[in-house]
Amino acid sequence: MKSSFSDYTLGAGVATDLVNTSALVRRSTGEVLVDAAALGDFLAEHHLSPEALSSRSAPTDEDLEQVLALRQEVRALLESGDENGLAERANALVDRAGTRPVLERDADGHWQWFVAAGPGVTLADELAALIGTGLLGVLHTLSGERVRPCASPDCDGMFVDTSKAGRRRYCTPGLCGNRLNVARHRARQHPEEAG
Template sequence: MVFIRDTELSLRAAVALVNTLPETNAEGVDGLVSPSDLDDYLRGFPYTGAIVRDEEELAAVRRIRPRIRGLWEVDRVGAVPLVNAMLRDGHALPQLVIHDGYDWHIHATEASAPLATRMLVEAAMAFAEVIRTDQWDRVRRCAADDCDGVYVDYSKNGSKRYCDTGNCGNRMNVNAYRRRKSAGTG
């Protein structure tokens, strides 16, 4: 295991949120345009606390995506001020909690904080752990030539090259096979 469970869950949620941005997929489709899209996201990545499920909350969640995406555009040192700003803006006050079958873990906002604030702070807390444990090399962008998706590599040997959003690994392997075949080397 590369990260503790709650850090990995928060990182996975951040990846999925960022990968709803239209620039992260070949189709250029925004995956978070309606409250039902947000509901779909929240089914996969549940958050405790108040969830309003209205257009204002959706707009606030949409606004934090580029900030979180910015973490994939900098190195470890460059991520520090971004993470610190997210924590400051979210009025983070880490505290231990236990609930819903989860053992002790850290929440850094009140349950009554707006959903987008809780999402931003949880992402920042997870990235603080990535920085603190010197695992920044696992924060990556997809290596597919037609994808700008993001991911965090959880593999033991750190060898993952493609995101999970568009079947990129299989697509690139097929493309490489076809190139070898047409060149007569495969």
């Protein structure tokens, strides 16, 4: 799996989505990555084909355990709030790929910087490199201020805002944003119940 420094949105999106699979965030639905099959579904939803899985068709329980540990590491990184620390820790995630950046042509023939996983790395290490590359791209292109906690009072999620305007407020807009909008709507419809 190659990670492009230019297309940081994939890595940043995987960071956001991985952190928000936790039961800490998904209080109403619970843990998303309950088994190795759920991890496989997560990878498929993001159209990821890690090199670590090329010799087998699906993630293992060991892969799941390592990815869950990575999830805690990424959450701590996102919560740090320090751009220097973010850069240092994101660089450490990229280092786990066991290789260096390379300059190659993309599908359109343009030169791009990529990080590709070295031989024998684990699934978690490949995801770490993808996430680290995405976070470094966000830091370089947008700023560390784009790493935020969810604005919903009922959510402990974190996210990386890669939108053009930079005004995203919720870790999962379709879930957290909708819940807040429904609550506000109900309060307007029945003000006597809200007070």
